[in-house]
Amino acid sequence: MKTLKELEAIRQKTLNELNLRKNREDGIRVVVGLATCGIAAGARPVMAAFVDEVNKRQLTNVTVSQTGCIGLCRLEPIVEVYLPGQEKVTYCKVTPDQVGRIVSEHIVNGNPVMEYTIGNFE
Amino acid sequence: MKEISLHILDLAQNSIRAGAGNVLIRIEEDSAADTFSVSLTDDGCGMGAEMAKSVQNPFVTTRTTRKVGLGIPLFKAGCENCAGTFTLESELGRGTRIAGTYQRSHIDRPPLGNIADTIAMLIAANPKLHLRYEHKLNGEEYALDTAEIQEILGEVPLDTPEVTAFIAEFIHSNESELESTEVQKS
Numbered sequence: 001m002k003t004l005k006e007l008e009a010i011r012q013k014t015l016n017e018l019n020l021r022k023n024r025e026d027g028i029r030v031v032v033g034l035a036t037c038g039i040a041a042g043a044r045p046v047m048a049a050f051v052d053e054v055n056k057r058q059l060t061n062v063t064v065s066q067t068g069c070i071g072l073c074r075l076e077p078i079v080e081v082y083l084p085g086q087e088k089v090t091y092c093k094v095t096p097d098q099v100g101r102i103v104s105e106h107i108v109n110g111n112p113v114m115e116y117t118i119g120n121f122e
Numbered sequence: 123m124k125e126i127s128l129h130i131l132d133l134a135q136n137s138i139r140a141g142a143g144n145v146l147i148r149i150e151e152d153s154a155a156d157t158f159s160v161s162l163t164d165d166g167c168g169m170g171a172e173m174a175k176s177v178q179n180p181f182v183t184t185r186t187t188r189k190v191g192l193g194i195p196l197f198k199a200g201c202e203n204c205a206g207t208f209t210l211e212s213e214l215g216r217g218t219r220i221a222g223t224y225q226r227s228h229i230d231r232p233p234l235g236n237i238a239d240t241i242a243m244l245i246a247a248n249p250k251l252h253l254r255y256e257h258k259l260n261g262e263e264y265a266l267d268t269a270e271i272q273e274i275l276g277e278v279p280l281d282t283p284e285v286t287a288f289i290a291e292f293i294h295s296n297e298s299e300l301e302s303t304e305v306q307k308s
Binding site: 001002004006007008010011013014015032034035036037039040044045047048051052054055063064065066068 | 191193275288
């Protein structure tokens with residue numbers, strides 16, 4: 001069984017990276033809608049997939065956070081991606097298997113996956 | 123909502139929006155009494171008696187983006203449809219406690235589901251929040267407390283991806299352990 005002792009090792013390991021994460025102006029934000037509508041539509045596994053992917057790729061400049069309902073419940077799960085200096089990109093009806101592509105093409109390489117964005121739904 | 127853990131994720135959003143600094147999520151299962159209880163206690167802004175009553179109506183919400191608020195009514199209906207009960211106690215300026223029980227063996231009772239992801243995502247998205255999760259099954263019990271974790275982590279924040287992954291695995295393994303105690307006894 002897992003115990004809290006393992007956290008000590010995580011602390012040691014991440015302490016070195018901490019300065020890298022702090023005060024980054026080129027920080028990228030991924031925001032997942034976690035209101036009733038988003039959760040019911042499957043936002044939790046989508047958010048988990050983003051956290052997992054960011055962790056796997058060691059993307060220290062990316063934070064994954066949450067927001068409430070933005071009023072487009074029928075298009076949930078909705079994910080907004082903010083790249084510094086660019087307009088935000090809104091993805092609709094996101095599924096966990098789309099997350100890998102969004103991370104590699106958009107977050108890493110800077111090219112939004114147009115076919116998943118709101119423009120394709122509205 | 124297909125899982126009780128999704129209701130928990132949803133209800134916790136209310137606590138966060140209410141500005142809570144401390145949230146306690148507790149699950150208590152008793153196979154002899156055939157009950158499955160869920161409670162969320164927070165120290166957010168709370169509600170007056172009238173609001174506490176009206177939030178149980180799906181056509182009441184504090185948000186402005188839409189006109190319905192389904193989180194509490196869905197949870198309430200889910201409990202009551204499983205021969206359970208629902209209570210909401212709140213006091214302005216003090217906080218809110220929301221509790222629901224299900225008949226544990228009821229055919230319509232949703233499974234707890236992926237509680238590990240629910241708690242891990244809540245902590246990842248709200249690293250400043252003090253969250254405590256407790257799960258009791260018959261005589262066995264375990265807890266996860268962000269204060270304890272933060273103490274070990276020191277200046278490493280709770281939303282570090284490695285920490286999120288650890289929390290999910292920690293809960294996952296403890297839940298399996300808890301479940302196995304019931305199987306052994308029966």
